[in-house]
Amino acid sequence: MATRLTQLTPAAAAEPALSKQEVLRYSRHLIMPEVGMDGQLKLKKSRVLMVGCGGLGAPLGLYLAAAGVGRLGIVDFDTVDFTNLQRQVTFGTSDVGRKKLEAARERLANLNPEIQIDAFETRLTSENALDILRDYDIVVDGTDNFPTRYLVNDACVLLGKPNVYGSIFRFEGQASIFGHPGGPCYRCLYPEPPPPGLVPSCAEGGVLGVLPGIIGCIQAMETIKLIIGKGDSLVGRLLLFDAMGMRFRELKLRKNPECPVCGEHPTVTKLIDYAEFCGIRGEEAPTQIAAAIPEITPKQLKQRFDRGDDIYILDVREPHEYQICNLNGHLIPLGELPKRVSELDSSREIVAHCRSGKRSGEAVEFLLKAGFRKISNLKGGILAWSDEVDPSVPKY
Amino acid sequence: MPVKVIIPTPLRQFAGKHESVSLEAGTVGDALTALTSQFSDLKKHLYSDDGRLRSFVNVYVNDEDIRYLQREKTAVQQGDTISIVPSIAGGAKA
Numbered sequence: 201m202a203t204r205l206t207q208l209t210p211a212a213a214a215e216p217a218l219s220k221q222e223v224l225r226y227s228r229h230l231i232m233p234e235v236g237m238d239g240q241l242k243l244k245k246s247r248v249l250m251v252g253c254g255g256l257g258a259p260l261g262l263y264l265a266a267a268g269v270g271r272l273g274i275v276d277f278d279t280v281d282f283t284n285l286q287r288q289v290t291f292g293t294s295d296v297g298r299k300k301l302e303a304a305r306e307r308l309a310n311l312n313p314e315i316q317i318d319a320f321e322t323r324l325t326s327e328n329a330l331d332i333l334r335d336y337d338i339v340v341d342g343t344d345n346f347p348t349r350y351l352v353n354d355a356c357v358l359l360g361k362p363n364v365y366g367s368i369f370r371f372e373g374q375a376s377i378f379g380h381p382g383g384p385c386y387r388c389l390y391p392e393p394p395p396p397g398l399v400p401s402c403a404e405g406g407v408l409g410v411l412p413g414i415i416g417c418i419q420a421m422e423t424i425k426l427i428i429g430k431g432d433s434l435v436g437r438l439l440l441f442d443a444m445g446m447r448f449r450e451l452k453l454r455k456n457p458e459c460p461v462c463g464e465h466p467t468v469t470k471l472i473d474y475a476e477f478c479g480i481r482g483e484e485a486p487t488q489i490a491a492a493i494p495e496i497t498p499k500q501l502k503q504r505f506d507r508g509d510d511i512y513i514l515d516v517r518e519p520h521e522y523q524i525c526n527l528n529g530h531l532i533p534l535g536e537l538p539k540r541v542s543e544l545d546s547s548r549e550i551v552a553h554c555r556s557g558k559r560s561g562e563a564v565e566f567l568l569k570a571g572f573r574k575i576s577n578l579k580g581g582i583l584a585w586s587d588e589v590d591p592s593v594p595k596y
Numbered sequence: 597m598p599v600k601v602i603i604p605t606p607l608r609q610f611a612g613k614h615e616s617v618s619l620e621a622g623t624v625g626d627a628l629t630a631l632t633s634q635f636s637d638l639k640k641h642l643y644s645d646d647g648r649l650r651s652f653v654n655v656y657v658n659d660e661d662i663r664y665l666q667r668e669k670t671a672v673q674q675g676d677t678i679s680i681v682p683s684i685a686g687g688a689k690a
Contacts, residue, residue: 346683367683367684368684369606369684370605370606371605372604372605372684374681374684389654389683390651390652390654390683391651392651392652393652393683394650394652394682438681440679440681445615449659449679450659451659451661451679451681452659452660452661453661454664535609
């Protein structure tokens with residue numbers, strides 16, 4: 201009779217077995233020669249760390265738990281937000297406001313109570329990364345920012361652990377495996393990150409909810425294949441997915457012999473300050489620009505309207521945003537402003553707005569340089585208008 | 597030689613929203629010059645001030661990274677596809 205193990209102690213980890221219940225649970229794996237008892241036992245012994253439990257982490261966690269990965273670590277410090285539910289399918293509406301880790305642990309334990317789930321409610325940093333990653337065999341990167349991606353990459357290379365990578369943008373995705381011994385790492389592909397602000401985030405650019413679902417599933421698939429040692433992995437291959445065209449393409453990834461982390465003469469031998477590496481220095485830079493730009497708060501604008509002042513509202517968002525909600529402004533998307541500036545009358549008082557105040561800040565900066573004087577930026581954008589003046593205006 | 601240049605999503609807004617563009621070029625460098633001449637906004641996203649390709653943007657001819665070929669001098673033939681692949685991270689505000 202097989203011994204049932206609920207805790208992977210070092211001695212027991214050497215010889216796990218499957219209980220009758222586990223055999224039944226995983227029967228669809230066991231009846232395939234590519235997996236079989238061998239493969240399932242490898243899954244049971246495996247220790248996988250998921251960095252991030254959001255868009256990519258949702259399907260990833262679900263499928264790794266379902267597959268019987270014996271020990272699943274999750275690193276995430278975030279809280280479930282209402283806007284997450286469009287894609288982060290581990291969570292439900294009743295989880296909004298809860299810590300993602302708590303909600304994920306509950307969901308995954310319900311899906312598969314046989315596995316051990318380690319929760320790390322912390323931001324992954326240069327101080328803790330090596331310690332956290334050390335106990336796992338494979339790391340899956342489901343993060344949402346460049347500094348953490350470089351951190352995960354470097355930590356994996358330093359520790360010799362494969363990093364199953366996936367990333368998304370709107371309706372395109374990428375997947376690969378970095379840091380596999382002998383294979384390329386993330387820095388072989390991208391030695392440097394883009395400067396902040398150049399590549400929009402999901403909040404700014406949007407994302408088709410199911411896209412991280414597809415890429416997260418691909419990451420889960422690659423993780424499982426690595427564990428059972430079957431199939432052709434994505435080591436040395438960059439998989440590109442175009443959801444709109446429904447096309448997969450593949451590019452060759454080579455190990456860069458001069459890579460500063462995994463090359464023949466590495467210069468990065470310990471974890472660095474990744475925020476600095478990615479050029480982010482707190483909030484200094486943005487507020488310096490904001491300070492120079494004339495601003496008006498939603499309450500102040502409302503007072504001006506109520507007084508009957510003649511204010512021209514310039515909306516620099518995109519047409520599809522105007523359809524969601526608007527302040528009856530004159531719509532000139534930011535990208536078109538240089539060409540359409542003649543539509544504006546510089547003798548009138550103009551208040552520019554966008555969704556949150558960032559794009560309109562750029563518009564005001566541009567118009568000031570173009571010689572406009574009676575121009576100001578609506579602080580906080582239409583979101584702040586909804587919060588402070590008119591709650592009937594939907595936020596998005 | 598007409599070659600196809602695939603524009604990645606984050607850069608399509610600077611390339612007239614095209615997914616791909618067909619250009620006459622003999623080398624990758626020629627193709628990128630033709631591309632940035634046609635779409636001047638694209639230039640600063642592909643090239644730094646000193647005229648070099650930005651390191652968070654990779655360029656491939658078919659499935660090979662030009663860094664392992666002859667970089668911008670890599671010759672292209674009819675039917676080749678040049679892919680521009682920038683790094684993406686999704687999620688949080690940069």
